[in-house]
Amino acid sequence: MSKDIRIKKGLDIKLVGEAEKTTDAAKASSYYAIKPEDFHGIIPKLLVKVGHKIKAGEALFHSKSDETLVFPSPVSGEISEIIRGAKRKILEIRILADATQVHHDFGKKDASKMSGEEVKAHLLATGCWPFIKQRPYDVIANPANSPKAIFVSGHNSAPLAADLEYVLAGKEAELTAALTALTKLTEGSVHVVTKKGGNSPLANVAGTTSHTVSGPHPAGNVGTHINKIDPVNKGETVWTIAAQDLIIIGEVLLTGKFNATRTIAVTGSQISNPKYVTAIAGANIKDLVAGNINLDNTRVISGNVLSGRQEGAEGVLGYYDNQITAIPEGDDYEFFGWNKPIFNKVSTSRALTFSWLKPNKKYDLNTNTNGEHRAFVTTGTYEEVFPLDIYPMQTLKACMYADLDEMEALGMYEVAPEDFALTEFVCVSKQPHQKIIREGLDLMLKEIG
């Protein structure tokens, strides 16, 4: 049964530097890097050594707890460096890319004729499994489980996010193949949520349940959709997968090749010409933004400003990310910044902050915290930007004092850190909401499992 979800609570943070709808091919990076920290909770066991030659799609490492869960190389080439941190933790695996890419051939498959177990085995073997995440806990899905439903969001409402309708256009065959494969993985429905009034190639694919959504961010967050369509109860699992990753899965099925090429939105006020580029996961950010960025006191983020990762201009594109954001650092003092009227920053209050006067103005926000860390004081502000049927402040506090029963009762099974990105943005006390939720989920995973 399809639903029309309307979100009222939320906030669209309008920023300068939206990507123009033209796509260039980024120049090939000299090396590509995979960071195991992209795969939260996975302890990597290396399958390669420095100097090994590897084809695109061949495994770099597997999960320590599950040998079948392999993580593929996005490119073909030679393992050039394995960077380790404290306690020999693997931070980065660098691959020197070949000039002409060679792909491992996994063989063409017709998903509609495969059984659920066959699809599962094929996705694991081809290294596509890490694209599938699960709730509870917001980690890579456990292949041993069977989810009650699978959710795909076809709408990205985060600030400056890549327009999914634009980047998915022309990939109908891959998307259909991938969605067909997903329908084999669950007894329940594959819910696909697209923007209301849009024209997404994801909508109305046979075998899936299509929904539409409208309203401010987080209207596009899959956590919002799950909460409104089929919330996660204790003991239940749902799987989620990002729309762009469906293309990679679809291509594996249709051609047998693992091709982690994505269309990336290069955005933010420090980018001189915001646009889309095509690039392979793990590419060097400096190759994606070459000649197109002002590097003077700039923060470069892989992902969006709410839940992306600070990478720096020398960093790499995150494994799941389809956006680069560059904004100015805010490491300067502001005279009487706490009481003078503010016109150039976003606020949900009207306490001499005037962003309510111009709801459509685009802001050039920097990374200043605009205040110091404090205990929770104000109430009711989070609820205004939090559309889930969950009490955000009570949940955060339960995580902070690590009361597992209360966390469970308040709905922690349903949430991911990104659901608390907006409450973190508006937080007057500057509390790190996403970190609190992540640590709470990790604790639950460890204690309850």
Place this chain on the structure above:
Amino acid sequence: MSLKSKLHNLKEKYKGKKMAPAFNALHTFLYLPNETTHGGTHVKAADDLKRTMNTVIMALVPCLIYGMFNAGYQHYLATGAIEAADGFLGASFWTLDNLILGAWQVLPLVIVSYGVGLAVEFLFAVIKGHEVEEGYLVTGMLVPLIVPVDIPLWMLAVAVIFGVVIGKEVFGGTGMNILNPALTIRAFLFFAYPTWMSGDKVWVHGAVERSQQIAAGQNVDAISGETLLGAYAQNSTLPGIDYWDMFWGLIPGSVGETSKFLIIIGALFLIFTKVGSWRIMLSTIIGALVMGLIFNGVVDAGWIPDTSKFYGLMSVPFWQHLIIGSILFGAVYMATDPVTASQTNKGKWIYGFLIGFISIMIRVFNPAYPEGVFLAILLMNVFAPTIDHYVVQANVKKRMKRLKVKTA
């Protein structure tokens, strides 16, 4: 070298030292810090706690200024030096004489409140090594507005120390306290020095002094220092005061609570800026009106003889309860303290309603002191977590029910 870089160098120098919180408190007062985001969201909204607190202070400033004028006005009026003012803009109210006398009385209260309170806050911040939090900025402003104008300064200082230490710091500081610190201070004064905080002498500047002179045998006229509520509780009333005087605030009372007009303006400002909770303000007023209506009903039904000592306040028309006493001030500035109020939106309705309801109940039945607002708010501060618990449990039960339907 600019002031900015000088202060930055000093901050680096003090980093990790005992005095760092004290220095940072002064530094962040001048400059928004240069902190940037790490992990989590890379951008943050413009508001911080200082801005929120500052907004409340701005809403209180008109009440403070009015309180100064009123302190002088009430004194000169009681001594017979001036005629009663005619309305809010009355000629004998906004005079320099009134302001000078009032400021002379009220400003020391403000200075003592902030000086003593912030000293305690800085001390705790340095001892415990946390930053000085902004909660006291509002408390320090509220305290002079809710005490009688002639209160001795030492008494105020003792109460402020008690209120900040016992009301707040022992719980962990701003954001952790159970009771509203300003009202804790008020309650301490009330119970520790009852003869000062009630009765018919303390509400007008000079009244106490004059009564002492009379007791000493001097031949001078007494000054009445009674509030309207006090008079009603005695089944009498004050001469020459009409409803408009009560609304504009031309009556004796605590320093900042008399002008309902300015309180309403402050309330509108707080609601507009989204800093104060309109739910609590509205539901407190509804609660007060309901209790007032019940008392009026009891009087109309003839269940209470007009010789009863409760008759005077019970027979006050229900809507007048809003313009006498401090119910509006309490509803707007005290009940809405987000730390001690209910934290859920549904809880705020219940919490506010009960504050209004109980305020008027105490006002009518309290034999010792004819005002109940601060007691009602403190009582509901204690019950606010309980209210929230049941509101949140409703959400939890919904989740449990969903699970049962699924597994059934």
